[in-house]
Amino acid sequence: MKPRLLALGDSALLIRLGDEIDPALNRRVHALDLRLRAKALPGVIETVPAYSSIVVHYDPLVLTHARVAEWAEAEIPGAELTASAKPRRIEVPVQYGGEGGPDLRFVAAHHGTTPGDVVSIHADTEYIVYMMGFTPGFPYMGKVAAAIATPRLETPRTQVPAGSVGIAGEQTGIYPIESPGGWRLIGRTSLPLLDLQKNPPFLFAPGDSVRFVVESVDA
Amino acid sequence: MLELQEASGLITVQDLGRTGWRRFGVPSSGPMDRFAFEAANLLAGNSPTPAALEIGAGEVVLLAKEDCVVALAGSGYALQVNVWEFALWGSYFIRAGWTIHLRQSGFGMWAYLAMAGGIQSPVVLGSRSTYLRGHFGGHAGRALRAGDVLRGDPAARVLMESAGQTLAPEARPAYREEPVLEVVPGPQISEFATETLRTLFSNPYSVTSASDRMGYRLEGPPLKHDGKADLPSEGIAMGSIQVPPDGAPIVMMADCATTGGYPKVASVISADLPLLAQCTPGKDRVRFRLTALEAAQERYWDLQRRLLAGIVKPQD
Numbered sequence: 095m096k097p098r099l100l101a102l103g104d105s106a107l108l109i110r111l112g113d114e115i116d117p118a119l120n121r122r123v124h125a126l127d128l129r130l131r132a133k134a135l136p137g138v139i140e141t142v143p144a145y146s147s148i149v150v151h152y153d154p155l156v157l158t159h160a161r162v163a164e165w166a167e168a169e170i171p172g173a174e175l176t177a178s179a180k181p182r183r184i185e186v187p188v189q190y191g192g193e194g195g196p197d198l199r200f201v202a203a204h205h206g207t208t209p210g211d212v213v214s215i216h217a218d219t220e221y222i223v224y225m226m227g228f229t230p231g232f233p234y235m236g237k238v239a240a241a242i243a244t245p246r247l248e249t250p251r252t253q254v255p256a257g258s259v260g261i262a263g264e265q266t267g268i269y270p271i272e273s274p275g276g277w278r279l280i281g282r283t284s285l286p287l288l289d290l291q292k293n294p295p296f297l298f299a300p301g302d303s304v305r306f307v308v309e310s311v312d313a
Numbered sequence: 314m315l316e317l318q319e320a321s322g323l324i325t326v327q328d329l330g331r332t333g334w335r336r337f338g339v340p341s342s343g344p345m346d347r348f349a350f351e352a353a354n355l356l357a358g359n360s361p362t363p364a365a366l367e368i369g370a371g372e373v374v375l376l377a378k379e380d381c382v383v384a385l386a387g388s389g390y391a392l393q394v395n396v397w398e399f400a401l402w403g404s405y406f407i408r409a410g411w412t413i414h415l416r417q418s419g420f421g422m423w424a425y426l427a428m429a430g431g432i433q434s435p436v437v438l439g440s441r442s443t444y445l446r447g448h449f450g451g452h453a454g455r456a457l458r459a460g461d462v463l464r465g466d467p468a469a470r471v472l473m474e475s476a477g478q479t480l481a482p483e484a485r486p487a488y489r490e491e492p493v494l495e496v497v498p499g500p501q502i503s504e505f506a507t508e509t510l511r512t513l514f515s516n517p518y519s520v521t522s523a524s525d526r527m528g529y530r531l532e533g534p535p536l537k538h539d540g541k542a543d544l545p546s547e548g549i550a551m552g553s554i555q556v557p558p559d560g561a562p563i564v565m566m567a568d569c570a571t572t573g574g575y576p577k578v579a580s581v582i583s584a585d586l587p588l589l590a591q592c593t594p595g596k597d598r599v600r601f602r603l604t605a606l607e608a609a610q611e612r613y614w615d616l617q618r619r620l621l622a623g624i625v626k627p628q629d
Contacts, residue, residue, distance in 0.1 A: 100500040103580030104609040106550040108500050115545050142335045142548040144572050149548025151335070154583055154613050159606050226338040227546060227572040230447055234546075271447070290437055290449060296337045 097170050099163045105154045107162045109170075112146040115264070117237055119146050120224045124181075124301035126173035135165045143300045144225040145234075181222070181303040186268070186283050188217070188259050192312030194282025199313070201244045201261060201278055209313035215242045216280065216306060221266060223302040231270035231288035233298040238264045250276030257282045259306070270296075281306075314378040315428070315463045318412070322371015323526070324458075326432055326451035327567075328364040331440035335571040341551070342442035342450065345369070345526060345567050345590040346423045347583075348486055348616065349386040353427035355624055356384035356404040358475025363431025364441035364451075366463065368415060368424045369526075370593065375413040375426075381465060382406055382429045382476045383413065388488040388591045389421020402485065406476035420490050421591045429475060430466025444568060445526065477627035484623025486616065490597060491517060492588040495604040495612070499554060499577035500547075505538045512536065513578065514601055518562065522595030526568040529589060531599070535560025538576055546574040552581040564589060582609035584616045 095112045102108045111126070112119045127143040130150065137156030142149045152162050190213045191198040202209045221235035228234075243264045251274060254260075258269045260277025269275055270287035287297045298304070317324075327350065330343025344350035344367055351361035368390070384404035385392055392399045393414040399405060401424065407413060415424055434441045434451055443451025452461060502510070518533035536556050549555065553565040555575035564581055565573070581589055582604065592599055604612075 101497060101580075101606050102500060102548065102577070103550050103552045104497060104582050104606060104613060105552075106548070108547060110500075110547070113545065140333050140335055142571055144547045145545035147545075147547040149550070151332075151548075151550060154610055155617060158610060225546065225572065226336065227570060228338060230334075230337060230339040232338055295438065300336055 099167060101159050102149055104159070105152060107150045107152065107159060107166060108147055109150065109166055110147040115145045115224065115236065117222050120222055122173060123148060126169060127300070129169040129173050130166060133169060135162070138162065144227075181301055182299070183303045183305070184298065185305050185307050186285055187307045187309040188281040188283050189309050190281035190311045194255070194258065195280045195312070197278035198280045201242060201280055204244050205241060207241070210311060212242050212280065213308060213311050215239050216261075216266065217308050221304045223298050223300055223304060224265075225300050226298065229269070229271055229273050231296045231298065232267060233302070233304070234265055234267055235304055236265045238266050240264070244278050246276040247278065250274055254279065255282070257284060257287070259283060314465070315375040315381070315383070315413070316378055317373060317457055317459050317461045317463070318376050319372065319374040320457055320459045320461070321373075323369035323456055324371060324373060325367050325443040325445070325456050326364050326434050326441055327367045327443060328431075328441045329362045330442055330567070331438055331444070331450070334438050335548070338571050339438060339447070340444060340568050340571060342440070342444045343567050344425065346387060346425070346587040348587040348620065349388065349423065350425045352402065352480050352485075352620060353384045353386040353425035354431070355620070356386065356402070356475075356478045356480060357382060357427040357429050358404070359427060359429065359431055363427075364434060365425045365427040365432060366457070368426065370417065370422055372416045373414070377407045377409055377411050377413070378462070379409045380407070384427045384478070385415070385424060386480065387421060387424030389417055389419055389593070390415045390424040391418035400479070402480040404476050404478045421488060422593045423590060428463065428465035430468065433464045433466060446568065479625045480620070481623040481625055484619040486584075486587045488588060488591050491600060492585070492592070493600045493602050494585045494589055495582045495609060496554065496579035496601050497582060497604060497606050497609050499579045501544070501576035502578055504576050505536060505578050509536050509538065510578075514603060517598040517600050519598045520592045520594050520596070524594035526566055528566050528569055529564045529592070529594065531562045531564065536562060536578060538578070544574050544576060546572040549573040549577065550580070552583065552586055553577050554579045554581065566590065579603070582612065584609065584612035
């Protein structure tokens with residue numbers, strides 16, 4: 095797909111490189127994001143990378159849509175050519191199953207396999223943080239192997255504890271703070287994802303590479 | 314120093330918002346009516362940016378614990394200082410022991426109270442704005458209640474010359490019932506049939522009581538679309554109009570999520586966001602009109618120019 099630059103109101107620009115959830119496409123998004131951040135344009139407030147797009151928020155008293163689009167478009171060819179900088183790699187220890195992973199058995203049954211197999215497949219994959227959102231510090235990661243990909247709960251839970259590791263379709267994620275949530279919970283990590291006293295306050299950043307480490311399995 | 318003696322409605326500390334953290338999923342927050350917020354700060358002798366008090370659909374009584382200059386702006390409130398009826402869009406010298414009373418009156422939803430030097434509160438992720446959902450920023454991450462104390466900047470001298478300023482009426486946005494909000498096309502406007510867009514632009518939409526600082530949920534003729542159900546989430550901004558499968562549009566407001574997965578039919582332009590913000594959920598209606606991006610930006614520039622040129626000093 096040819097990159098498209100669209101107005102998101104009069105103070106933001108949407109750059110769309112594709113329209114699917116795909117690790118290779120997402121790497122191009124982060125490569126472009128890196129270039130845009132390196133080539134700061136006064137009046138650009140921040141960039142928000144997502145699965146297949148980036149939103150550039152700008153000050154409409156300083157910049158016009160046309161100027162921001164021109165600036166962004168110039169960086170696209172370079173981003174297409176350069177490989178993304180070597181991503182940060184973060185290991186996340188997980189206690190699978192038990193109280194922290196109430197849906198581990200369901201995920202196994204859904205695929206006619208054992209909880210142990212689900213755990214080894216989940217932990218045997220290198221994930222990319224596609225984007226962050228939902229709540230501060232929540233990483234959307236993928237791609238989850240088809241053998242354990244499982245749809246969301248029909249009815250979301252009203253309270254999901256902080257540190258819960260979940261699966262939603264071909265994505266996996268971790269709840270940074272207690273919140274409602276519909277992902278299938280397979281385990282929990284004790285690693286804090288959000289600490290406002292720390293710098294940086296967030297464990298993850300978009301584009302990071304993540305691997306889960308099996309701390310224990312309670313099937 | 315001001316002490317809240319009575320407080321109802323939603324009262325929070327807000328500055329111009331949190332920037333640089335949206336990539337981590339942290340909303341910008343900040344004022345619902347940015348124009349009135351900036352006006353209150355300018356009238357108090359501040360730059361447009363420092364923290365001020367946002368009062369939503371409520372009534373407050375504040376007691377001055379020491380001499381100070383405060384400025385008030387917004388829509389839908391009557392202001393009383395001791396026994397005197399004062400007008401919004403003005404700054405006043407308040408002596409220790411005096412009370413400031415704001416109560417709802419007429420069309421509007423939000424008022425801003427700025428203090429010389431800005432309201433002091435801990436800076437979280439670079440901002441003093443309250444993010445209620447995240448329980449951080451502003452006054453301990455929560456809405457204010459009776460008994461809470463607000464402090465201006467102790468280093469800021471009480472500047473007599475910043476009291477008595479007003480903002481000329483013609484400089485203010487045209488706050489009114491059933492405003493016509495100008496919008497520019499959204500990234501997914503092509504997924505909506507011409508007929509559906511005609512529906513959007515020819516009917517009033519009610520702001521429902523399910524609205525909050527995150528979004529204004531609208532009710533009216535549904536907007537059917539053939540957008541994909543699972544559009545990968547992408548960035549959104551204040552003013553973005555998302556349309557979930559049920560066809561009831563939601564306009565993203567100050568505390569909106571950083572990303573969203575529903576098709577965006579249009580965006581309310583910056584110049585008209587104050588008009589929308591001041592609509593009371595469960596009571597008011599809005600209408601939409603399409604405009605061009607360049608015209609939208611011209612209107613925002615004009616509004617800002619009027620704000621900067623419209624401050625009237627007492628000696629003028």
